[in-house]
Every structure is written in structure tokens, then in C-alpha cells.
Amino acid sequence: MIRVGFILEFAGNGWLGGTSYYRNLFSAIADLPERRIDPVLITSSRGFEPMKSQFPDVAVVSLPLLDAPSVVGKARRVMRVLSGRDILIERALKSENIRILSHSGYFGQRSRIASIVWIPDFQELTFPGFFSERELAARRRNASNCCRHASTVLLSSQAALSDLRKIGVRDIETAVLPFVASVPLAQDILPRDQLRTKYGVADKFFHLPNQFWIHKNHIVVLEALALLRQQGAVVEVIATGNTADPRQPDYFSSLTATALRLGIEDLFKPLGVVPYQDLMSLMRHAVAVINPSKFEGWSTTVEEAKSMGKAIVLSDIPVHREQAPDRAAFFPADDARSLAKQMWEAWNRWDADEDVQFVDRAAANLVGRRAAFARHYEEIVLSTLDRHGAGVKRTAVFARQSPQNR
Numbered sequence: 001m002i003r004v005g006f007i008l009e010f011a012g013n014g015w016l017g018g019t020s021y022y023r024n025l026f027s028a029i030a031d032l033p034e035r036r037i038d039p040v041l042i043t044s045s046r047g048f049e050p051m052k053s054q055f056p057d058v059a060v061v062s063l064p065l066l067d068a069p070s071v072v073g074k075a076r077r078v079m080r081v082l083s084g085r086d087i088l089i090e091r092a093l094k095s096e097n098i099r100i101l102s103h104s105g106y107f108g109q110r111s112r113i114a115s116i117v118w119i120p121d122f123q124e125l126t127f128p129g130f131f132s133e134r135e136l137a138a139r140r141r142n143a144s145n146c147c148r149h150a151s152t153v154l155l156s157s158q159a160a161l162s163d164l165r166k167i168g169v170r171d172i173e174t175a176v177l178p179f180v181a182s183v184p185l186a187q188d189i190l191p192r193d194q195l196r197t198k199y200g201v202a203d204k205f206f207h208l209p210n211q212f213w214i215h216k217n218h219i220v221v222l223e224a225l226a227l228l229r230q231q232g233a234v235v236e237v238i239a240t241g242n243t244a245d246p247r248q249p250d251y252f253s254s255l256t257a258t259a260l261r262l263g264i265e266d267l268f269k270p271l272g273v274v275p276y277q278d279l280m281s282l283m284r285h286a287v288a289v290i291n292p293s294k295f296e297g298w299s300t301t302v303e304e305a306k307s308m309g310k311a312i313v314l315s316d317i318p319v320h321r322e323q324a325p326d327r328a329a330f331f332p333a334d335d336a337r338s339l340a341k342q343m344w345e346a347w348n349r350w351d352a353d354e355d356v357q358f359v360d361r362a363a364a365n366l367v368g369r370r371a372a373f374a375r376h377y378e379e380i381v382l383s384t385l386d387r388h389g390a391g392v393k394r395t396a397v398f399a400r401q402s403p404q405n406r
Helices: 016-030 045-054 070-083 087-095 133-149 158-166 192-199 219-230 251-262 276-285 300-308 318-323 336-349 352-390
Strands: 002-007 037-043 059-062 098-102 114-118 152-155 174-176 206-208 237-240 268-272 289-291 312-315 328-331
Touching (some): 016 300, 037 045, 037 098, 037 352, 045 059, 087 098, 098 352, 114 133, 114 352, 152 158, 152 352, 192 276, 206 336, 219 237, 219 251, 219 268, 237 276, 251 268, 300 312, 300 318, 300 352, 312 336, 318 328, 328 336
Parallel strands (some): 037 059, 098 114, 152 174, 206 289, 289 312, 312 328
């Protein structure tokens, strides 16, 4: 079994999508028949318990080197620049029989350990105004270093690959790995009455499970709710997700103020972060899921809705089209009137018995979709190791999409 290392320490940083991404990847690998790879989480001593708690079925290793003073980290960076290697971390990983690092950084062009670096998206190219100058510089520097030093640059969508081409990099190995989301079994979904008691949700509601970050574009949903109320059409939206946007600290409070100004504060109900089982149960019982985002690398919301067989109302952006949910209705991201129309049609079209049929069909298809996702990742790992071991010069290769996304 090939041990694939993941250096992770994002616990508690608010990036719920990151936790979900790795949970989906690791569980898909674990269920893959006759698999050849074994993921290993690598973290510092302070990160050991949080990682073990979040990923109880994955091996977790604590490396003392990751607890070293910052001066050691600076020395490692200098060593990487001058020699093309990070000898200290290479030795530490080899002691744990780690043959390749994934999703976690790079060691230099001459490293003896291969690396697959994941760049989730290039949002800064489309919306530079959402970032400070310092953040823009850091993202440009990271992309450049990844392309220069990694064995393979991993992307989540063809849309992200198209953005990578825009920054002018050449002679790099790339792979596209669109992830597939796992969802709870039917018996693990909480009953509607329990959700009503806990959260005060109505019998019918939409679910908007996005972080409250500015590019997620909640404002267009508020405007759509106001338009519907003006027309005498009253619907409810339950919104879940982290309410803190580090780039726009006042964003959530501005949304609640806008809801009050528009007179729809009783129709838009933000719950913040809820337990995963509750989140999935809200999605299951919703009339439809809404994702109004202006930008995504590969949307977890969309993938969860696909895996659950739910109807979904989506902003018409390239990656949402690429994800291609069967039950999708699209609207221009800034067009509240179009969104209101799609919401009202979904509201009136919803039938509980028919919804169960879609859910059952999606569950039957999910086993094959997850296996294809895990097998595709395994192929990327094995091909990266083959190239790295053979010393083949890196040339641009644009990986095929996994079967479930054709």
C-alpha cells in the first residue's frame, strides 16, 4: 500500500468546505475495492487531537518538525530555494514511509518525494476587489511556486484549469479531479418534526447552505424574497454556514440589516453553523437547494445536492454548468427577478413523494460515482509517482474528466 501524506492544520479556521472536501476524498478512498493507496494525515502536536477528532478513520501522524520555531521554517524555505529540496521534511516523511505528499505544498524541483499540490480556485482573477493587495500578491506567489516546484498541480474543475492557463504558466503537469460528495443514509436523516422543533422551520422551505462570504451572493436571494412578497408569494429560506467573512467582517450584519430594510426578515432565517447531520437533514427536507454564488472552484453545495437527488436553483456561472446537476434551474447571478421566478416555480412544482424517488435514484448511483472519484485520484497519485521516479521532464498535460462528470 502506498502511503500518501496530507499535511493539514486547518482545524478551527472556519473553512467548512475544506473539512468537507477531505472527508469526501478520504471516505471514497477507504471504500475503493482493491485500492493501492492509503492516506495519512500529518500534523503538529497541537493539531493531532483536532485532526483525529475530525477524521477518526484516517491514520494521523504528528511530526515534531512541524512544531519547530519559525526560524526553522525560514531555514527550510532558504534550503528549498538554494538546493531545490527540503531535506529535513523529506527525512521526516521517509521515516513514516510516506512516498508522496498530496494537497499540502511542495518540496522543491529536486525533491526525492513527489508532491501533488491542490489549487482550489483562482477567484482573484475574476474578483480582485474581494482581496487586499497583500492577499492578491500572496495568491499569485503561491500559484507561481506551485507550478514551479510541484510534481503535479491538481485542480477541481475545467473552469479552474482555464483560469490557470490565463496566468501564463507553461510546462507543468496538471490534473483535474472534480470531487463527489458523500451524504448520510436515509436512516440517519432527522425527521422534519425534529427540525421544526429545533430550528422553527416551516413545513416548506428552501435551503441555502453557503458560508456567509461576500462572493456567495446572499443579497440576490434577499432581493428575490422581497420581489416574491410584493407579488403575494411567500416562501421561506433557511441559510446555514459560517457567518464570519475574514475579508469582509461586516458582511453578515449588512445582510441582516438588508433583510430588515426589505421587510423579509421573517422569510430569511440564518442559522449559522449547524451540526453536519442537521445540515444534511435540512437539505433533504427542503423544497430545493439554492446556490447564488458568483464564484466557485467546485461547489460542495452542488455536489451534496446531486448526491442527494435534490432540485437546485443555481447562479449561471461556468463551474455550475460544468457540475451539471440533473435537477438544476439556472439564473443570472445578479438577476433577482429571474431567481424569484425560478424559486416560485420550484416551490409550486415540489412533490414530497416524487422527491423521494429522486433521492432513492441518486443513492443508487452514488456508489459508482464515489468509486470513480476515488479511482481517478488513485490514478493521479500513481502517474505522478511514475513520472517523478522516472525523472521525466514535466510537460503540460490536461487530464480527462472523471466519468461522473462527462
